[in-house]
Amino acid sequence: MALRRIALHYDCISPYSWIGFEVMMRHSRMWNDPTVRIELKPTFLGGIMKGSGNKPPGVVAGKMVYMGRDLQRLNDFTDMELNMLSDPFTTLFKKGSIKAMRAITAMDMTNPEVVERVSIEVWKQIWIHDRDITDEAILMDAFTSAGLTKNKAKEFLEMAGAKEVKNKLKENTEEALDAGCFGAPSFIVRQDGEDDKMFFGQDRIELLCHQLELPYHGAAKEGKIF
Numbered sequence: 001m002a003l004r005r006i007a008l009h010y011d012c013i014s015p016y017s018w019i020g021f022e023v024m025m026r027h028s029r030m031w032n033d034p035t036v037r038i039e040l041k042p043t044f045l046g047g048i049m050k051g052s053g054n055k056p057p058g059v060v061a062g063k064m065v066y067m068g069r070d071l072q073r074l075n076d077f078t079d080m081e082l083n084m085l086s087d088p089f090t091t092l093f094k095k096g097s098i099k100a101m102r103a104i105t106a107m108d109m110t111n112p113e114v115v116e117r118v119s120i121e122v123w124k125q126i127w128i129h130d131r132d133i134t135d136e137a138i139l140m141d142a143f144t145s146a147g148l149t150k151n152k153a154k155e156f157l158e159m160a161g162a163k164e165v166k167n168k169l170k171e172n173t174e175e176a177l178d179a180g181c182f183g184a185p186s187f188i189v190r191q192d193g194e195d196d197k198m199f200f201g202q203d204r205i206e207l208l209c210h211q212l213e214l215p216y217h218g219a220a221k222e223g224k225i226f
């Protein structure tokens, strides 16, 4: 069978991206299918919002309240321990995630094997510990918790300022916009001879599986997301 590629566009500022990432990676391991390739695409959600003319759910008061409840329900359903942020407005809209996502992009360009572990540790810092991921010391903690040496972690933080890295993050973001993305996580399915198909949300992995005729193994397996 011809190769099916699934581009997973995510941003660590987005808790739903974390869930989508874990669920997709678990499915990929369970499928163990050489005709399916997951391509991790660190993306800048702020750029997606701007480029698509969308607004983050948090700017609508009711959606922010709902998101808090939704995350709690997701915790109850899985073994995740997501916390609502103590100051969501500052964390999500003033501080953002660009430095973290640029550093992860630098890893993707040079050491892609660390991207999965590091991304998860960055999500933990913000969405479990409510820590400031614009602070380099917090990012260092995340990178070293993922197994990087201090020197290597520092190197990636420095690389985050490089033009090629900034351009690559922009490129991933534009690629998502071109496919019609307006939020995260987004999954773009690519197959030779077929139009690209975009799926928005961790809760649409079931439909993605149906589209690709791949087994869906649930949002959580025996209560575990991982």
Ligand SMILES: N[C@@H](CCC(=O)N[C@@H](CS)C(=O)NCC(=O)O)C(=O)O
Pocket: 013, 014, 015, 016, 017, 020, 054, 055, 056, 057, 182, 183, 184, 185, 200, 201, 202, 203
């Ligand atoms: N139902 C989706 C919601 C995902 C979601 O709300 N993502 C936010 C970022 S954390 C977003 O991009 N929202 C844009 C929108 O809802 O239009 C899911 O469960 O994954």
